[in-house]
Amino acid sequence: MEVNPSFNPFINDDFLLETESAKLLYHNYAKELPIIDYHSHLSPKAISENKIFNSISSLWLSEDHYKWRALRTLGVDEKYITGKATNQDKFTQFASMVPFMVRNPLYHWTHLELQRYFDISELLSEKSANRIYYQTNKMVNSSSFSTLSLLERMKVERICSTDDPLDSLEHHINHSTSGSSIYMNPTFRPDKSILINAPNYNEYIDALEISVSFKINSFDDLCEALQKRIDFFHKQGCRISDHGLEYIPFQSATLSEIKKIYIKKRKGANLESKEIEKFQTAILIFLCKQYHKLGWVQQFHLGAMRNNNSRMLKKLGPDSGWDSIGHYPIAFSLSRFLDSLDQKDQLSKTVLYNINPAENEMMATMIGNFNDGSSKGKIQWGSGWWFMDQIDGMTNQINTLSNMGMISCFIGMLTDSRSFLSFPRHEYFRRLICNLFGNDMENGHLPNDLPWIGKIISDISYYNSKNYFDFS
16 A cells, blocks of 8 residues: 555654653653743744734744744745745745755654644655645634633643833733733843843833933943843743843953943944953843842853844844854853852852854853852753754763753753744653653663653753742
């Protein structure tokens, strides 16, 4: 009997699970646990309004720069990616390219998402594109595919969005009174107030002045303004900050120097590289002290080289797929920065992420320098991020953390995504880590103690993050 290759549910119940122990760990200790997505870029407006998307293309393709980047590499014209092609044409172009994405995580994610949200096991390709487009479109335009329904389907317990200090948080406030079982917390992301070398820095400070209703004429005024926004965010349930930086600088300076640097920038003058690092160090130290007072967790996403293609940046703006792995001097200044806070016992719980795998061992050992016993896993090395949230990247991160740190303290996976269909990435991670532990059990590298190893798996999948963040 000839088998139709389109119907090939290679993603079955035991996908990625190579041993009986791995299967038992996943199905009994990880699969059914809720999700705490403590770092995402989902739209708070779409969640608050319980948005229903008008097509599968707008739901699945319109915010996902992973897919955009892949399509460009495969030679697809921009009009089918971010341009004015019809929703169906965009979907057809994507579908026809999926078979060529084999061994890229997008190939797995695409078929996981089709299965988990639409119960479609058929492989996506040019041949199946029209059929799957019409089938999914019929489903998308209904209340059972609203944003909240999609989150509920994946057992999402809590979402942490990523928000600028200027944000009014109106959508978080509205959602908090909606009666939804899904919690949504803001995350304070003040990068635009830190990156004083940005060409639009002064325009940003002007906008911050409007937000706080006073002039920001000095460095002290800037600190007061940021403090005011931190207090507002805290009142609305924010318990996490986030910073997306090339590296954390550390340059000592007097307060007088910092004040002069700020005034110099506000007058439109160019700053020298050391002045930039002195200012950034000072404002980061100030911010981190405020986070510590409030008991927040601080996150640092380090090492991305952003907006490399200036022509396309001008055309499409940031976060549209023109970023890559950078190579920056991270270790020394990071250590000095963390130590300067720790010296005064003002170092908050901290999650560090690297995008360059060459820094894995450095990160795994750096966190141990500042885990002082005050809380379990106080300093975390965050899960494989961006280009590293694929099988090899996550495996290497998990193995390195196991060897040089304590994997049992790990707070696990997040989506870091703008797509409401991205939550099977948690399943992907859980299957992977269950497979690693299960293989160790079968190879005699771990005891055949299913309840104990299962507890470790459950902690990494859910309970460690639930206990790490103080959302109460």
